[in-house]
Amino acid sequence: MENRLTIALGQHTDRGRKPSNQDFHGCQIPTGAMLDLKGIALAMADGISSSDVSHIASETAVRAFLDDYYCTSDAWSVRHAVERVLTATNGWLHSQSQRGDARFDKNRGYVCTLSALVLKADRAHLFHVGDTRIYRLNDAGLEQLTHDHRLWVSPEEHYLSRALGIDETVELDYRSVAIRPGDLFILATDGVYEYAETAFILQCCRECAEDLDEAARRVINHALDNRSRDNLTLQIVRVDSVPRDTTPDFHATIADLPLPPVLEARASFDGYTILRELHATSRSHVYLAEDPDSGERVVLKLPSIDLQQDEDYLERLLMEEWIARRVHSAHVMRAGPQTRQRQYLYTVTEYIEGQTLKQWLNDHPQPDLETVRDLIEQISKGLYALHRMEILHQDLKPDNVMIDTHGTVRLIDLGAARVAGIEEARTDVDPLALPGTALYMAPEYFMGEVGTARSDLYSLAVLTYHLLSGRFPYGPQVAKARTVAAQRNLKYQSVLDDERAIPAWVDETLKKALHPNPDKRYQELSEFTYDLRHPNKAYLNKTRPPLLERNPVAVWQGISAILAAAVVYLLVR
Structure with a gap:
């Protein structure tokens, strides 16, 4: 079996007994890295007979999906990319209907159903709205994987409850299933599946296994013979091979390029002049170099x-530059220019003149609250730029934050980052690998769970806490808490002390952001940074000191008065 996703495809469409064909279908099978990162996409749309422009909606929906999906970021997951594309397509179709008479009657507008299938790595991703269908062949026959969005008024009358273009927003059904060689998927309009028996469809697929186009034609002709009154469209997809892994671009680079030697100052390396070594660790050697051509x-x-x-480490090393080349933010390091063919395995990134946050903290051991806010807000902007691309940093700590000579804060070292689009393409993920530094990692990582944007938010809150106090909110206990019960017993240590002027409501903000349960943290980075600067009313009321602390003399005087009154009452009785 070759290490690539391969399929066999058969398609056919017919207007049937109608004067025109309002169905539209298509398939895109890319090559090279695009096949690994985006997969194979198929789509089928069915217009509605009450609309004279529904065929335009069908064609637009399929073409836009197949074209625009492959223009989305490589870092995005299939679901995120497709939903963004189809949401935009739905908005365009609905706006076209609103410009004409169809704004008064949705059934006459730019409306269609849509079923889309994306095969990527070892999974099939299904997207559906309307009453076209996607089936999968199994031992029991054809399994329907989609749900018809039909509203039945009577046994004879029904209409679409959901479709592209009907409303300003669209609710898409999504489903993901594992695939293996030999799996057969069928996309069909109602003109086919209502008039072709399952047994006949399976027979055609078996008899025409080497010519699925012929199988699709036979099924459609059979449906016509059974008096199908609608347009008919059928796509048959057979999975012939599933890749063992789907990051061949990295593996090929690792296999093709030799490993570099240890370098010295003033040495010439791959066209660069080595100026000096910046630092060396057990993981990497980092050098400052100059491009003689550009200076x-x-x-x-x-x-x-x-x-x-270590191939996994080398892959993460290359991933770091891959990410830096795709994220555009003033607060995330940039990749270096690609000006020459590389002869060795290494990465090139911009040189940021400045110091790490770790060194800055050594020089400023007790930064004031406003300075900390400024640093954290800039870091959060870098994290937001990553999250917008469905990338988690996963190793946020002072060593991985740079402050340049202009005071701009930049995220560096993206080697531990998790890219949704890449992870989705893997077939050999190690779920036990811890991505970051224990003191800054969110508790869910130690439970073996996959991180989310709220995991990065937790790390950002730990960093905030550490800048304000020099301590950590749970000490070293988080790494030891590997059960739900142990994490429930973690005790948050207040950031407040006698030495620093920190408002109590800031402590409450940190406490929420540092909750061991990710569902009880802030949902967005912006919510956290906003509450760091603006007193939350809920926290103001909560953090008001109790009366005993505010005026202990008055408390004890009140208690004494109550006791005296009780004694008098008892004596009178």
Whole structure:
């Protein structure tokens, strides 16, 4: 079996007994890295007979899906990319209807059903709205994977309850299923599945296994013979092979390029002049270099000798530059220019003149609250830029934050980042690998769970807490809490102390952001940074000191008066 996703495809459409064909279908099978990162996409749309422009809606929906899906970011998951594309398509179709008479009658507008199938790595992603259908062949016959959005008025009369273009927004059904070689998927309009028996469809697929186009034609002709009164469209997809892994671009680079030697100052390396070593660890050697052609200074990151045989590490090293080339933010490091063919395995990123947040904190051990707010807000902007691309940093700590000479804060070291689109394409993920530094990692990582944007938010809150106090909210206990019960017993240590002027409501903000349960944290980075600067009314009421602390003399005087009154009452009785 070859290490690529391959399919066999059969398609056919017919207007049937209608004067025109309002159905539209299509398939896109890319090559190379695009096949691994985006997969194979198929779509089928069915117009509605009450509309004279429904055929335009069908064609537009399918073409827009197949074209625009492949223009979305490689970092996005299939679901996020498709939903963004189809939401935009739905908005366009609805706006076209609103410009004409169809604004008074939805059934005469730019409306159609849509079923789409994206095959990527070892999974099939299904998107559906309307009453076209997607089936999968199994031992019991054809399994319907989609649900018809029909509202029945009577046994004879029904209408679509959901479709593209009907409303300003569209609610798409989504489903993901595992695939393996030999799996057969069928996309069909109601003109086919209501008039072709399952047994006949399966017979055609078996008899025409080498020519699925012929199988689709036979099924449609059979439906016509059974007096189908609608347009008829059928797509048959057979999965012939599923890849063992789907990051061949990284693996090919690792296999093709030799590992670099240890470098010295003033050495010439791959066209660069090495100026000096910035730092060396057990994981990598980092050098400041200059491009003689442009005079630009860049940072070269080379794998350490100890890890040169670790393919997972080398892949993460290349991933770091891959991400930096796709995220555009003033608060995330940029990749270096691609000006020459590389002869060795290394990465090139921009040189940021400045110091790490760790060094800055050594120089400023007790930063004031306003300075901390400014730093955290800039870091959050970098995280937001990553999250918008469905990328988690996963290793936020002072060492991985740079402050340049202008005071701009930049996120660096993206080697532990999790890219939704790449992770979705993997077939050999190690769920036990911890991505970051224990003191800054969210508790859910130690439970073996996959991180979310709220995991990065937790790390940002730990960083905030540490900048304000020099301590950590739970000490080293988080890494030891590997059960729900243990995490429930984690005790938050207040950031407030006698040495720093920190409002009590800031402590409450941190407490919420640092909750062991991600569902009880802030939902968005912006909510956290806003509450760091603006007193939340709920926290103001909650953090008001009790009367005993505010005026203990009055409390005890009141208690004494109550006791005296009780004694008098008892004596009178």
